[in-house]
Amino acid sequence: MEIAASALLLGLQYALLALGVYITFRVLNIPDLTVDGSFTLGAAVSAVLSVAGHPFLGLLAAILCGAAAGSVTGFLQTKAGIHPILAGILTMSGLYTVNITIMDAPNVSLIGKPRFYEAVYALLPNADKDVLKTVCVAVICAGITAALILFFKTVFGLCIRATGNNEDMVRASSINTNAAKITALSIANALVALSGGLIAQTGGFADVNAGSGMIVVGLASVIIGEVIFGRRSLTLGLLSAVVGSVLYRLIIALALETNIFSANALKLLSAVIVGITLCVPAVRKAIAEQKIRKGARKNA
Amino acid sequence: MLNVKNLSKTFLKGTPNEHTALQNLSLHLEKGDFVTVIGSNGAGKSTLFNAIAGSFLCEAGSIVLDGADITYKKEHQRAKQIGRIFQDPMKGTAPDLTVEENLALAYAKSMRNPFTSARRRKDVDFYRAQLARLDMGLEERMRTKMGQLSGGQRQAVTLLMSTIVTPKLLLLDEHTAALDPVTAQKVLEITKDIVSENQITTMMITHNIGQALHTGNRTIMLANGRIVLDLQGTERENITLPELLEMYKEKAGKVLDNDRMLLSDAE
Numbered sequence: 001m002e003i004a005a006s007a008l009l010l011g012l013q014y015a016l017l018a019l020g021v022y023i024t025f026r027v028l029n030i031p032d033l034t035v036d037g038s039f040t041l042g043a044a045v046s047a048v049l050s051v052a053g054h055p056f057l058g059l060l061a062a063i064l065c066g067a068a069a070g071s072v073t074g075f076l077q078t079k080a081g082i083h084p085i086l087a088g089i090l091t092m093s094g095l096y097t098v099n100i101t102i103m104d105a106p107n108v109s110l111i112g113k114p115r116f117y118e119a120v121y122a123l124l125p126n127a128d129k130d131v132l133k134t135v136c137v138a139v140i141c142a143g144i145t146a147a148l149i150l151f152f153k154t155v156f157g158l159c160i161r162a163t164g165n166n167e168d169m170v171r172a173s174s175i176n177t178n179a180a181k182i183t184a185l186s187i188a189n190a191l192v193a194l195s196g197g198l199i200a201q202t203g204g205f206a207d208v209n210a211g212s213g214m215i216v217v218g219l220a221s222v223i224i225g226e227v228i229f230g231r232r233s234l235t236l237g238l239l240s241a242v243v244g245s246v247l248y249r250l251i252i253a254l255a256l257e258t259n260i261f262s263a264n265a266l267k268l269l270s271a272v273i274v275g276i277t278l279c280v281p282a283v284r285k286a287i288a289e290q291k292i293r294k295g296a297r298k299n300a
Numbered sequence: 301m302l303n304v305k306n307l308s309k310t311f312l313k314g315t316p317n318e319h320t321a322l323q324n325l326s327l328h329l330e331k332g333d334f335v336t337v338i339g340s341n342g343a344g345k346s347t348l349f350n351a352i353a354g355s356f357l358c359e360a361g362s363i364v365l366d367g368a369d370i371t372y373k374k375e376h377q378r379a380k381q382i383g384r385i386f387q388d389p390m391k392g393t394a395p396d397l398t399v400e401e402n403l404a405l406a407y408a409k410s411m412r413n414p415f416t417s418a419r420r421r422k423d424v425d426f427y428r429a430q431l432a433r434l435d436m437g438l439e440e441r442m443r444t445k446m447g448q449l450s451g452g453q454r455q456a457v458t459l460l461m462s463t464i465v466t467p468k469l470l471l472l473d474e475h476t477a478a479l480d481p482v483t484a485q486k487v488l489e490i491t492k493d494i495v496s497e498n499q500i501t502t503m504m505i506t507h508n509i510g511q512a513l514h515t516g517n518r519t520i521m522l523a524n525g526r527i528v529l530d531l532q533g534t535e536r537e538n539i540t541l542p543e544l545l546e547m548y549k550e551k552a553g554k555v556l557d558n559d560r561m562l563l564s565d566a567e
Binding site: 153154155156157158159161162165166168169170171172173174175176177 | 353376379386390391392394395397401404409411413414415417419461462
């Protein structure tokens, strides 16, 4: 039960990361590696401002900084014509310096400093603090998911979806593909940074290496969600990314609980999960072909 | 409506593969003109369309559409006034979006606020009425993903998309060439209907000479990046295919070398 509760809390925070990755990877059809840098950026900004006594401002600043990082990648991809993956790597790599400059140290501790959920503690002094924390995070997560669902139903949201789907067509139909891409990357990285910002405050620290491997975590969540819900509509896709993120945390927690894996095995475990799920279509195809061959031999 | 003046475009300039695609090409279209464009491969037909639509900028010349100079406008800005359909049915629509969403995307040209809902009730009714005109049963499949439709259906929807907000100019780049003959004929008929109903100034590239002579009110032939033949009025009505081929030989200084053109005189 305790495992499930903590997986839910973590999963809902990482869900924003998963939503960001979903937007770039599935909607825009570009794997965006900025994520590793913008996650830490969000954590750093949020932590530093919390230490200064402004936890809410910290979250807001995380969103804005993430959006800025995303638009840098967007600019490099579109106007500068750099390969999308390389553009992401460049921003991510540059962000390392930015992050360490913001924190002025490799890590920042938030022990004894104000957090965003403490305002709610004051309102309901008798409630269980862990439950309240989870409710806070859940409300943020639900609000953002709902906003995204509505956004992708607008004309501009549709333009972004079409850009990821068939760029030729979009260019011939009066939509500015560059603007669509930059906006989508900004939104995605704003979500990722907010995820980092939340994690820093609930976890009580920010570390300059917090973001390493985050793209894999995001992908794993998206893919786990898709395995369960399938790939039907965008609305379902966004919801499944959130559920996928919680399940991913649960899987990781259970795997660690068995004591077969050490905490250091986490990254490898995630990479293997993503690797296996991404190769499912290829394996299915190979099996189907094998069946046809066997059938042909029998009938020959 | 469209005034193209002294347009020139050279690809791979300064390399051994230098290729002059447009040479000092000038063309004037009146409002409501429906011009068919013929010419062998590499004559510059698609290059002319790309130049007008803004896929690249030309080294020399100017393009004026309805009084506005669009020579240096960006492609997506020109697309507000120029509808365009390609040969490949896959190119004109987004396969993972529904029929309705694709139409909404095209209809968005007419909307000022990009944050309005893409699925307004009255718009959906409008799309349904438009789709019903195609007579393909698509009005019942508005929430089907575009990728699940056949090539002909996709091309018909693409046609609807590029004319749903009446464009000042419609560019059709062999838009029926990838379809089977029956579907191609149907899509062509729909094209003619929509064009004449809205009086859209249109240019259509085709490799089918019969189609070229019997569609629209004017036919131009391109060779080596120039207009070598411009037929309209009675001259166009009275010309026969052998005469046309002979003229081509004369003007372009070479024999028409496209099998598809020679074989498609059956109509």
